[in-house]
Amino acid sequence: MTLKSFMEYFNQILQYHLFxxxxxxxxxxxxxxxxxxxxxxxTFSRLLQRVVxxxxxxxxxxxxxxxxxxLRASHYLIMIVGLVVAFQFVxxxxxxxxxxxxxxxxxIGFGLQNVASNFVSGLILLFxxxxxxxxxITVGNVEGNITAINMRSTTVRTLNNITIxxxxxxxxxxxxxxxxxxxxxxxxxxxxxxxxxSDLETVITSLEKVAQESPEVLKEPKPEVIFSNxxxxxxNMQLRIWLENPYEYQxxxxxxxxxxxxxxxxxxxxxxxxxxxxxxxSSLPVPIIDKKQLDDPKE
Numbered sequence: 591m592t593l594k595s596f597m598e599y600f601n602q603i604l605q606y607h608l609f610x611x612x613x614x615x616x617x618x619x620x621x622x623x624x625x626x627x628x629x630x631x632x633t634f635s636r637l638l639q640r641v642v643x644x645x646x647x648x649x650x651x652x653x654x655x656x657x658x659x660x661l662r663a664s665h666y667l668i669m670i671v672g673l674v675v676a677f678q679f680v681x682x683x684x685x686x687x688x689x690x691x692x693x694x695x696x697x698i699g700f701g702l703q704n705v706a707s708n709f710v711s712g713l714i715l716l717f718x719x720x721x722x723x724x725x726x727i728t729v730g731n732v733e734g735n736i737t738a739i740n741m742r743s744t745t746v747r748t749l750n751n752i753t754i755x756x757x758x759x760x761x762x763x764x765x766x767x768x769x770x771x772x773x774x775x776x777x778x779x780x781x782x783x784x785x786x787x788s789d790l791e792t793v794i795t796s797l798e799k800v801a802q803e804s805p806e807v808l809k810e811p812k813p814e815v816i817f818s819n820x821x822x823x824x825x826n827m828q829l830r831i832w833l834e835n836p837y838e839y840q841x842x843x844x845x846x847x848x849x850x851x852x853x854x855x856x857x858x859x860x861x862x863x864x865x866x867x868x869x870x871x872s873s874l875p876v877p878i879i880d881k882k883q884l885d886d887p888k889e
């Protein structure tokens with residue numbers, strides 16, 4: 591086979607009619623061109639994001655979540671433009687987009703409802719911003735920091751450094767606790783029980799000093815000591831403190847608990863053990879019944 595005949599045969603393969611969309615025949619060459627165009631716009635989007643982050647966004651005082659949302663929105667816009675241009679190169683006009691949505695609706699009817707729901711939920715998360723990159727969230731039984739918001743799912747890195755992939759629809763349809771949304775300050779309530787024999791003023795003063803001596807506790811809002819209720823074997827007290835950083839609240843709670851134990855020991859305040867009172871009494875005498883009485887009830 592000569593080179594000319596090989597090229598003609600290869601050209602016939604590239605121009606082979608596979609299927610038709612919107613009165614336009616799709617050939618292997620058009621599929622290759624379509625794929626190359628999509629790859630070009632994808633690469634262009636990634637390079638543009640690096641340039642924007644390095645030379646533009648780094649000069650502004652923007653938080654990580656805002657930068658991420660801007661980059662994701664620009665990436666989606668570029669890819670949509672690339673998709674339109676790729677269809678034009680293939681030979682399908684803008685009405686071909688209606689074909690895509692028609693195919694998508696058919697796919698949804700065959701079980702892609704969750705994919706479409708997660709995609710729309712991802713767009714809502716990016717633009718409405720109920721959560722953003724770097725937020726500490728609790729959804730269901732999962733607590734961790736958000737590291738990525740993608741088209742279908744959101745990546746959460748837990749406190750145990752375990753990555754969990756959560757569908758975007760979970761953040762829209764379920765209750766989500768966002769520790770960092772809006773004002774990042776949080777109130778931490780530390781509960782402790784003290785003996786009924788303790789001096790109440792000493793207890794309150796000791797708890798106030800623990801809050802004042804802790805560098806993580808904010809001075810404003812001012813810490814409070816609350817006498818919450820009377821327990822079975824203790825006065826139940828509550829130390830309410832405010833923290834600037836919600837990410838360290840568990841470690842701060844541990845340090846506050848240790849400081850309370852030390853301060854109570856210094857001031858002679860007792861943290862009682864759980865107590866239960868047992869009342870014992872002698873048993874009632876059991877009457878002795880004669881065997882003859884059992885045999886003859888009249889006697």
